[in-house]
Amino acid sequence: MEHIELFFKSIFIDNMVFATFLGMCSYLAVSKKVSTAVGLGAAVVFVLAVTVPVNWLLDQYILQPGALKWLGAEYAEYDLSFLSFIMFIATIATMVQLVEIVVEKFSPSLYNSLGIFLPLIAVNCAILGGSLFMQSREIQTIGLAFNYGISSGIGWFLAILAIAAIREKIRYSNVPAPLRGLGITFIITGLMAIGFMSFGGMLTGGDEEAPAEEKAAKIEKKEDSKKDIEVANNIKVIK
Template sequence: MQEAINIFIRSIFIENMIFAYFLGMCTFLAISKNVKTAIGLGIAVIFLLTITVPINYLLENYLLKPGALQWLGDSFKDVDLSMLTLLVFIAVLASVTQILALLIEKYSPSLYATLGIFLPLLAVNCAIFGGSLFMQQKEFPNIGYATVYGLGSGVGWFLAIVGLAAIRERLEYSDIPKPLRGLGITFIITALMGIAFMSFSGIKL
């Protein structure tokens, strides 16, 4: 239980997808103009990471990595399908993203219209894809840890985009020098938020 809590906290604050690895920046910058829209996209990212990371964990450990097919019999113990890892991970992500897009379109057409092209582009969002690749690199001992990592990574991305969106809404009423308006001040704020999150890297868990 303690290890799961450590993984959850680290994935949110210390190994934040945005501020530690700068993954998913295009969507992060484009959709962070409005808090309501940012919340919708953030929840979608949490859903995708929480679903795809454990699914890919199972595929990695019971289908793809060297010796993963040994459960079928000793004749399969030397089979190595690791060359298909990227293809399989992307296929899983694209499938779950399509299902999510259909659900949002059915139950929240306004959010679907607001997100526009960025919703289907979540299928190739590097933050979500990176979650599965980091899971593979970390070699978690069971699917529970992989699920906690996916959830924490999604929550970290959610906090980052909602926090930036809240600041950008306030900036609409601020006196900002003309050369810095738009993406200029957004990049500066993102850098400052990244520096703030770096303070968590000193926490010993």
């Protein structure tokens, strides 16, 4: 049940684009055609599905205070959490390089279509955000970390695919001149964000007859969402 709830919540309610507005650079620049949006979205899903569980392992067994106790009692007091950003970014850059090599080898046309935005996945704040949200939420198992990584990637994939499909159709619409281009894209993105956020009521339900423990859990989840927003703002500042 926990896996299913995390999966759908990461896709619809805590969507990287519509909830925290991470990865907007690629989202806006590569969403002019569905074909390129699908390619970049698939690359983002793969990178998040690999980097989030790998970074979870790094966080659990190297970076957290006392994580090095498996090396011996003398290492139990070490705290390497200050290396989190460096380690996470190194893992992400490695995976992105692998994706770039594979795409260039097997799909040169897609590689040329994506252009500079494929290697820029390494500095895509949505990718780093996935690992930092995993850390801030204190995800307990590698299975949940993998679940969160792939579901967050699918959420970003759906977002860029939806806006690309709309932008292809909107070319034939009579959009007012001042709103053409990014103007109408931002308006559509805002409306889509409202739609995605409305799934929250379907997944969480009402509080009228909920037991005290469930209410406390929901309050804790709301606090986690606030923390996620704070982390997202910090990521944007770093970027």
